[in-house]
Amino acid sequence: MAEMDTSSGGGHKKGPGVKKGKKMSTRVDLTPMVDLGFLLITFFIFTTTMSKPTALKLNLPADTKDPNQQNKLNEKSALTVLLGKDNTVYYYEGDLAPNATNFKSTNFKEIRNEIIQKKNATDTTFMVIIKPNDESTYKNVVDLLDEMKITNTGRYALVDITPLEDNLIRLTEGEPALPTPAPAAGKK
Amino acid sequence: MARPKIPRKSTTVDMTAMCDVAFLLLSFFILTTKPKPSTAVPIDTPSSVAAKKAPEKDLVMISLNKDGKAFLSTGDGKEDKENKQAIIEAVNTNKNLGLSPAEINALRLQPFLGSALPMLKQQARMTNDQLTAESMNGIPIKDTLNNEMVEWMKAVVQVYSSLGRKPNILLKGDNVAKFPGFKNILSALKKNDLLKFQMVTNPEAVPSGSPLYVGLKDGSIKPADQ
Numbered sequence: 001m002a003e004m005d006t007s008s009g010g011g012h013k014k015g016p017g018v019k020k021g022k023k024m025s026t027r028v029d030l031t032p033m034v035d036l037g038f039l040l041i042t043f044f045i046f047t048t049t050m051s052k053p054t055a056l057k058l059n060l061p062a063d064t065k066d067p068n069q070q071n072k073l074n075e076k077s078a079l080t081v082l083l084g085k086d087n088t089v090y091y092y093e094g095d096l097a098p099n100a101t102n103f104k105s106t107n108f109k110e111i112r113n114e115i116i117q118k119k120n121a122t123d124t125t126f127m128v129i130i131k132p133n134d135e136s137t138y139k140n141v142v143d144l145l146d147e148m149k150i151t152n153t154g155r156y157a158l159v160d161i162t163p164l165e166d167n168l169i170r171l172t173e174g175e176p177a178l179p180t181p182a183p184a185a186g187k188k
Numbered sequence: 189m190a191r192p193k194i195p196r197k198s199t200t201v202d203m204t205a206m207c208d209v210a211f212l213l214l215s216f217f218i219l220t221t222k223p224k225p226s227t228a229v230p231i232d233t234p235s236s237v238a239a240k241k242a243p244e245k246d247l248v249m250i251s252l253n254k255d256g257k258a259f260l261s262t263g264d265g266k267e268d269k270e271n272k273q274a275i276i277e278a279v280n281t282n283k284n285l286g287l288s289p290a291e292i293n294a295l296r297l298q299p300f301l302g303s304a305l306p307m308l309k310q311q312a313r314m315t316n317d318q319l320t321a322e323s324m325n326g327i328p329i330k331d332t333l334n335n336e337m338v339e340w341m342k343a344v345v346q347v348y349s350s351l352g353r354k355p356n357i358l359l360k361g362d363n364v365a366k367f368p369g370f371k372n373i374l375s376a377l378k379k380n381d382l383l384k385f386q387m388v389t390n391p392e393a394v395p396s397g398s399p400l401y402v403g404l405k406d407g408s409i410k411p412a413d414q
Contacts, residue, residue, distance in 0.1 A: 030203030037210025041217060048221035055358065055386035056238040060378055083367070116399065134368050138252060138361035139234040141370060142387060146236040152399040152409065158374070 056145060061157065077125040079118045081111065081144060082161065084169045085135030089144075093118060100168055108143055115151045127155040133166050229253050229300060229321045231362045235392035237400065242388055243356040246271075248344050249388075250337070251300070252361040256369040257326025260340055261300040271347055272296050278343035279305070287312070304328050305336055329372040337376035345380050357385035 082090040089111050092102045106114060119126050128148060132141050141158070148156045170176070229251050247263035262272040273296045280287045283305055287295075291312035295301065302324035303311045311324070328336045348355045357377065361370060377385060394401045403409030 029200075030207040034203050034207045034210050037207060037214055041210065041214050044214065044217040044221065048217070052391075053233065053242045053388045054236065054238045054391045055240050055242040056236045056389050057240070057384070057386050060374065060383045060385075112395075112398065119399075132367040132371075134366065136367045137363060138365040138367065138370050139363040141367060142234040142236060142361070142389060145387075146234075146238075146389075146392075149237050150395060150398045150400045152403055160371075 056142065056149075058145065058158075077122040078127050078129055079115060080129040080131060080165075081115075082165055082169060083130070083132040083136035083140045083144065084173060085133075087137075087140060088169075088173070089140075090169060090172070096165070103168055103172075105172060108140075108147075111144075112147055112151060115147060115153065119151060119153060125155075126153065127157070128153050130156060130158050131161040131165060132158075133161045133169055229259050229302075231360055232364075233360060233388050233390055234363050236387075236389035237392050237394045238389055239391070240386075242358060242386065246348070246353055246356050247358060248275075248355045249358045249360055250373055252359070252365045252369050252373065253321050253326070254362040254364045255321070255326075256330070256365055257302065257321060257324070258329045258337060258369065258373060259300040259302040259321075259324070259326055260337075269296060271351075274347040275340070275343045276301070278346045279339055282343065283339060285309075301340070302326050305339065329369060329376065332372065332375070335372055335376050337373055338379050341376050341380040341382060345382065355382075357382055358388055359385055360388040 076094050078094060080092050080096070084090060087108060089106050089108060091104055091106060091111065091114060092100075094102070096103065115128065130141070130144050132144075145156075145158075147153075231251055231253055244263055245265060245268070247268055249261045249263075251259040251261065253259070262268040262275075273292060276287070276292050276295050279285065280292065285305060285308060287308060291309060294312040295308065298311070298314075298316060298319055300319070301308075301311070302319070302321075304325065304327070307325070311319070314323075327340065328334055344355055344357075359370075359373065377383070394404065400409060
């Protein structure tokens with residue numbers, strides 16, 4: 001504050017001969033005002049959101065009981081991606097083998113390459129089936145839907161997990177398997 | 189020696205210009221940005237490459253917070269608030285809740301709907317300060333037999349079909365919300381034939397080299413399709 005007094009009118013001093021106080025300078029030191037201005041700028045930058053939230057579209061298929069109306073899926077060209085707990089991802093190509101030999105485990109970094117590889121290897125009927133289990137999070141699902149956008153996969157579906165697949169995930173994660181019929185009846 | 193004496197110059201700089209710049213920037217920031225909307229339910233949304241801006245009109249927002257509690261809210265516009273009142277009235281008639289007009293008005297002014305249908309009378313008596321994600325139980329969705337989101341969505345469909353418009357259903361989920369909550373919201377939407385909806389995400393850069401990145405560059409994918 002003391003600084004302010006000394007500097008005010010400092011720009012007007014002509015020399016030692018000019019007497020102070022005779023002619024008051026009209027100049028005001030603007031440094032504090034600049035300080036205030038920038039303080040307010042920082043405040044507004046921090047309290048406002050620059051990037052508006054975006055919206056990811058999702059179209060659900062209509063539930064239909066009529067098998068003729070349902071989309072037929074070519075098993076050969078399907079990639080099923082399963083989401084487990086702690087951001088783990090499992091996938092298999094085509095049908096799940098009876099002994100689950102084609103059931104593979106991966107993570108969110110690797111899955112993109114898998115999808116691209118499979119997509120390039122198959123024709124336009126390529127489809128991704130997303131099956132999150134009850135331990136997976138909303139973020140996992142959105143991330144995978146996002147991967148669909150990134151890999152430019154037009155055909156994908158969010159499908160309920162089957163008890164068999166759920167148990168495979170549980171076994172891989174070292175948890176006791178659920179009694180097979182029970183979850184199917186309760187969750188559907 | 190022509191000029192041995194260099195005149196002593198003052199070290200003070202004229203601050204007027206800098207002050208001008210500071211306040212110009214300040215006014216720019218004030219005018220271009222919106223303050224963070226004060227959300228009663230804090231939610232960390234996941235990020236996606238989607239480039240479409242979230243709609244702000246005819247908004248029906250379902251929030252799913254980190255504990256898996258579901259809340260319903262509408263946009264802040266005048267029309268959206270009127271629709272909110274209509275939605276509450278529709279649920280009130282459908283389920284015979286016996287809410288008085290004053291209670292419906294109180295619910296309309298609150299930031300979100302977040303209690304089971306029989307508890308709405310109690311929520312109407314609460315102040316906005318009391319309404320937090322912790323104090324409310326959320327709209328029951330966990331039990332598939334008693335998924336009240338179905339009722340709410342039914343009311344939304346009723347209100348918007350009478351207006352002849354389509355609601356913009358937005359789903360705002362938290363990163364760590366478990367999938368079953370999301371699934372039950374989806375089934376509530378499906379039951380009411382609301383098959384198109386959008387999920388609120390934070391923008392994210394498209395990873396370079398990915399098919400989307402290549403497609404956007406050569407123009408085979410339009411940014412609007414994202």
